[in-house]
């Protein structure tokens with residue numbers, strides 16, 4: 373074992389640079405430079421950024437902003453290797469096959485796991501089908517290629533660390549990956565993965581908008597640096613990880629990471645109270661013509677629907693909890709209201725087709741199971757339906773991004789008079805509830821209430 377260990381990260385989006393890279397940077401600042409990051413991407417959309425980062429020797433400035441608008445600037449130094457993109461992901465394969473790579477982390481979005489509401493791999497997805505045949509479009513195809521080479525090079529154990537917003541993200545990824553390898557007929561690699569990798573669950577948190585040109589301008593004004601890879605985020609940061617690293621890990625506890633036995637209470641609170649609410653606010657804000665999350669959250673009717681969803685339906689589902697859920701809710705809503713973040717409804721409302729089954733359907737299901745009508749949660753799919761209706765009539769002010777969107781089929785669905793029924797009958801969104809008449813009636817009522825509200829958005833929804 374050399375002293376130098378590499379965390380190879382797949383997914384060169386904004387979030388990785390504001391979160392995992394920041395923690396490893398803080399460790400280096402404390403004099404522990406035994407871990408560094410090698411960063412690459414599966415898809416070519418990050419190729420320009422990777423080139424820019426390579427030109428800056430991996431360094432970039434992170435701007436953070438507090439709820440009071442106080443800004444701070446740090447040069448992040450943990451990215452020591454930038455892996456250039458090519459269609460065979462050669463650089464990722466070469467780095468991932470080395471035994472010095474002891475952790476392979478990834479952020480490939482919620483839609484990047486292609487799971488059904490029952491959390492099984494959706495083998496009907498074209499990207500998954502292509503990768504089963506040997507292509508590299510998904511995290512599954514990419515890791516199959518990388519780990520095959522790693523086994524050929526001696527097969528040193530490695531931790532596969534999901535850093536995306538997914539409930540039970542390590543477990544769910546692992547289940548999907550093993551199902552993928554089985555579909556591919558690669559039982560030898562599946563067995564190797566079972567024996568030689570771990571996939572701890574993690575909860576990651578830091579609101580990181582897509583950087584706009586004014587970030588680079590402020591960075592230049594504050595630091596004098598011309599930085600083509602700067603990123604901005606809120607000052608809040610949190611990372612909770614199950615301590616199950618098969619090949620060692622950075623001393624993350626020294627920089628504030630919580631290493632726990634089970635991440636469950638944190639991830640449930642994060643996914644349901646933060647992420648599901650965030651998406652609902654983005655869809656609602658968009659429907660009344662707003663672009664930003666903070667402006668949308670400050671609309672009393674939108675704030676109230678978010679507050680009611682958490683209070684009436686999520687908190688009973690998650691109680692008892694070691695977290696103070698009411699406080700968590702209030703802090704989250706305050707973070708969303710931060711006027712200095714300027715996060716867009718476009719970014720946060722994306723990937724709804726994965727967010728509904730992953731983040732909302734479990735609460736609907738659990739309310740019914742305990743005999744409660746999930747009236748406040750029903751507002752979320754109702755908002756998403758109205759949002760998709762706008763998308764289908766080309767009436768959104770921005771491009772809707774969704775990794776599992778099959779646009780032609782969905783447009784056709786929305787051109788029919790029974791579009792709401794078809795939406796609610798989609799078991800990929802609602803699992804067994806898709807067949808439940810009471811659920812259909814509840815969301816249909818909620819859609820009607822929202823349609824009235826949209827005529828007078830200043831009115832409180834409950835008063836409609």
Ligand SMILES: NC(=O)c1ccc[n+]([C@@H]2O[C@H](COP(=O)([O-])OP(=O)(O)OC[C@H]3O[C@@H](n4cnc5c(N)ncnc54)[C@H](O)[C@@H]3O)[C@@H](O)[C@H]2O)c1
Nearest residue numbers: 383384385386387415479480481482484536537578579580
């Ligand atoms: N931005 C945040 O506030 C934030 C906070 C916590 C967690 N996250 C998690 O990180 C993810 C990425 O956020 P970001 O801000 O970096 O987004 P981003 O849009 O900046 O980057 C997305 C990255 O995912 C890749 N990607 C997209 N779809 C993919 C697919 N199907 N397969 C493989 N790669 C794919 C893209 O190439 C890109 O590298 C989020 O979806 C979320 O799960 C983000």
Ligand SMILES: OC[C@@H](O)C(O)[C@H](O)CO
Nearest residue numbers: 576577578579580647650
């Ligand atoms: O809800 C959207 C997410 O990207 C969110 O910004 C993040 O999960 C905050 O940690």
